[in-house]
Amino acid sequence: MLRIMQYLGELVLAQLDNKKPSNIPEGIQVEELEYIACNNHMNYIILQALLKTDLPEEKKASMKSIIMQSTILSLTQVGCIRELEERLEQEGIYHQILKGSVIKRIYPSPEMREMSDIDVMIYDENMNRAKRVVEGMGFTLLCSIKHHDIYVKPPFLTIELHYELFSKNVNQNQYDYFHNEKHTNVKEGRKYALQFSTEDFYVYLIVHMAKHFYEAGCGIRNVVDIYYYRRLYQVAWDEVYIENKLEECGVLEFEKRVHTLARVWLGGEEIDKFSQNLFEYLVECGIYGKGENGIWGQIATLNHTPIIKNKSHARLWYYFPPISYMQRDYPWLIKQPHLLGLAWGIRAITGLFNKEGRKKREMLLDIDNDKVNKIYEIYKGMQLNFKNEKTKG
Known part of the structure; x- marks a missing residue:
């Protein structure tokens, strides 16, 4: 993987800096690079760089097709963002374009930075008005989850309307920091478009x-x-x-x-x-x-978590999590900690019918001990302080 890591870095830099990368080193298969590009939504930036190497023409032809699809999507998204901003401004709706839509603009060309959807934060209880704007652009509501609504427009456009950036149920400090527009300013030439x-x-x-x-x-x-x-x-x-x-x-x-x-x-x-x-x-x-990866974050960030030495320990943690974790999903344990056993039972029964729960169990059964240690050490080393409470100080 080290050689692939180094060559991927060369490809990315070659595209960012408009340079020609070296040819694919011996021992690295072009299919590996294509898979990584697709799996990480980096088709344009990686495959476009590969086109500058000595690949066979038939392979370049297939890459060009993928790059063209990615380019069409990116340029369509850019046009959609521009129209959405104009409509929200005309309607006097305080809003903020987020994430990939902002990052796209700083790359040498927007298609270098692929994204799945267009995220926008709606402020001042204007969500219903913003929904009408999006629907007026031909989008329909797909679903509402957590703190945003997802709208789609065939064949490939998606807009997410957010009314919160972060959930206070995950981390109170992050929620407080980004809860309102206190860290934003109005874009030059606009009245209702906000930015960080x-x-x-x-x-x-x-x-x-x-x-x-x-x-x-x-x-x-x-x-x-x-x-x-x-x-x-x-x-x-x-x-x-x-x-x-x-x-x-x-x-x-x-x-x-x-x-x-x-x-x-x-x-x-x-x-x-x-x-x-x-x-x-x-x-x-x-x-x-991958949804099953979430277990490592939960294990590694809880206070007083014992060292996970192998998958048996991880599996034991998964079936019988500590009360500090269980209280997130079963708040009544805060006042009735003696009912932890009952909560474990409810969780086990619920997990039998839950797809994500089954995937996590399968992961814990299939993973080898070396990988358990490696992943656990990664999460522990990141020191994420995701607790539903304010940090002291």
């Missing part, structure tokens, strides 16, 4: 990545975002401010680990074992992660 400062967007970028990492894992595209964003802006920003805010949100060590990986993978620094293991884990997770 350069520093606060970076904090948001890290917190959002940490959330996905904790819940299911996330892919290497996030590392490229962090590398390139820092390359553009860190010379002029307030690093002390950023560190303070990251610490406030419980993700300072997480950022340090990911930033180190970015410097190692794309910045030419000497590789360390933790960064190599983290890279391999992110590559395997892919852009959406």
Whole structure:
């Protein structure tokens, strides 16, 4: 994997800097690179770089087809974002374009940064009005989950309307920090379009990545975002401010680990074992992660968690979690801790009919002990402080 890691870094940098990469090294299969590109939503940035190598023409032809599809999607999304912003501005709805829609604009070309959907935050209880705007653009409601509504427009456009950026049930500090528009400013030339400062967007970028990492894992595209964003802006920003805010949100060590990986993978620094293991884990997770990965975040971030030495320990934890974990799903345990056994029973019965629960059990049965240790050490090293309480200080 180390050789693939190094060559993938060369491909990404070649595309970012408009250079020609070296040909695929011996021992690396082009199919491996294609799979990683697809699984991490990096088709354009990786495959476009590969087109500059000495691949057979028939292989280049198939790559060009994938790149064309990715380009069409990206450019359609850019047009949709522009129309959505104009309509929300005309309706006087306070809003903020989020995540990939912002990152797209900083890359040398927007198609280099692929994304699945268009995320927008709606402020000041304007959600119903925003829904009418989106429906007026031809979108229909697919579903409402957690703190956002998902709208789709065939063949491939998706808009997520958010009314909260982060859940207070996951981390109170993060919820408080991003709860309202106090960290935003109005875009130049607009009245109702809000945006983060350069520093606060970076904090948001890290917190959002940490959330996905904790819940299911996330892919290497996030590392490229962090590398390139820092390359553009860190010379002029307030690093002390950023560190303070990251610490406030419980993700300072997480950022340090990911930033180190970015410097190692794309910045030419000497590789360390933790960064190599983290890279391999992110590559395997892919852009959406895997639901069963969430168990490692839960195990590693709870207070007083014993060291997980093998999959038997992890399985025991999964079937009989500590009360601090159980209280999240069964709040009545806070006042009635003596009913922990009953809660375990309810959880076990519920899990029999739950797809995610079955996947987690299968994962714990199939995984080998070396991988248990490696993944556990990764999550423990990230030091995510995702607790539903305010951190002291």
